[in-house]
Amino acid sequence: xxxxxxxxxxxxxxxxxxxxxxxxxxxxxxxxxxxxxxxxxxxxxxxxxxxxxxxxxxxxxxxxxxxxxxxxxxxxxxxxxxxxxxxxxxxxxxxxxxxxxxxxxxxxxxxxx
Amino acid sequence: xxxxxxxxxxxxxxxxxxxxxxxxxxxxxxxxxxxxxxxxxxxxxxxxxxxxxxxxxxxxxxxxxxxxxxxxxxxxxxxxxxxxxxxxxxxxxxxxxxxxxxxxxxxxxxxxxxx
Numbered sequence: 001x002x003x004x005x006x007x008x009x010x011x012x013x014x015x016x017x018x019x020x021x022x023x024x025x026x027x028x029x030x031x032x033x034x035x036x037x038x039x040x041x042x043x044x045x046x047x048x049x050x051x052x053x054x055x056x057x058x059x060x061x062x063x064x065x066x067x068x069x070x071x072x073x074x075x076x077x078x079x080x081x082x083x084x085x086x087x088x089x090x091x092x093x094x095x096x097x098x099x100x101x102x103x104x105x106x107x108x109x110x111x112x113x
Numbered sequence: 114x115x116x117x118x119x120x121x122x123x124x125x126x127x128x129x130x131x132x133x134x135x136x137x138x139x140x141x142x143x144x145x146x147x148x149x150x151x152x153x154x155x156x157x158x159x160x161x162x163x164x165x166x167x168x169x170x171x172x173x174x175x176x177x178x179x180x181x182x183x184x185x186x187x188x189x190x191x192x193x194x195x196x197x198x199x200x201x202x203x204x205x206x207x208x209x210x211x212x213x214x215x216x217x218x219x220x221x222x223x224x225x226x227x228x
Contacts, residue, residue, distance in 0.1 A: 006155075032213065032214075034213060034214055041221060042221055043117070043203055043205075043219030043220050043221050043222055044156070044203070045219070046214055046215040046217070049213075049214045089155065089156055091156075091213070093211070099169070099210070099211035100146070100158050100161060100169045100171070100211065101146075101158065101213050101217070102158065103148075103155050103156035103157070103158075104155055105153070105154060105155030106155050106156070
């Protein structure tokens with residue numbers, strides 16, 4: 001049973017436009033949400049995170065939005081650049097027994113020049 | 114400082130064999146976690162070790178096991194390999210148990226192909 005769901009396996013956007021990557025979760029015990037970026041032949045690297053006490057966190061071109069009532073978060077990349085082309089994993093964690101990171105299946109973003 | 118080092122990077126095994134993968138964490142990091150990445154399931158947590166003790170375990174069969182040594186290096190073993198075990202196995206290190214965000218660092222992974 002996938003507790004973190006990324007239902008779209010891929011997304012293609014034009015350079016300069018906005019990329020919106022979506023993620024849904026089912027475990028209400030999750031209170032910390034993260035996005036990781038992964039290039040081929042490399043390990044995932046941390047991109048941005050958000051605590052459940054916030055609904056938005058921004059870091060440069062990257063913004064993560066959290067809607068707790070809908071158990072939904074999204075990553076916005078504006079403007080998208082070709083170097084953003086990678087696999088993006090949504091992840092979540094809680095405390096105690098839920099402290100381990102639970103990842104989604106990932107979404108492949110392609111940014112067309 | 115050196116990052117997380119995983120060996121071997123690529124290997125091919127036959128069904129029924131066993132495999133051992135190694136992970137050297139960043140110097141000073143005492144927690145090591147293992148993940149399996151497959152196209153269909155994404156990144157799935159296998160287990161986490163801290164101070165030579167398993168602290169967390171995912172939902173994998175007993176064929177998957179691990180251990181951690183006193184120098185924090187970790188190994189994971191998969192016995193009686195199945196075709197479905199073909200995956201990228203990622204190791205991550207951190208200072209403490211249950212770390213996340215920018216305090217957890219991943220290695221480049223070991224690509225296992227089972228034929």
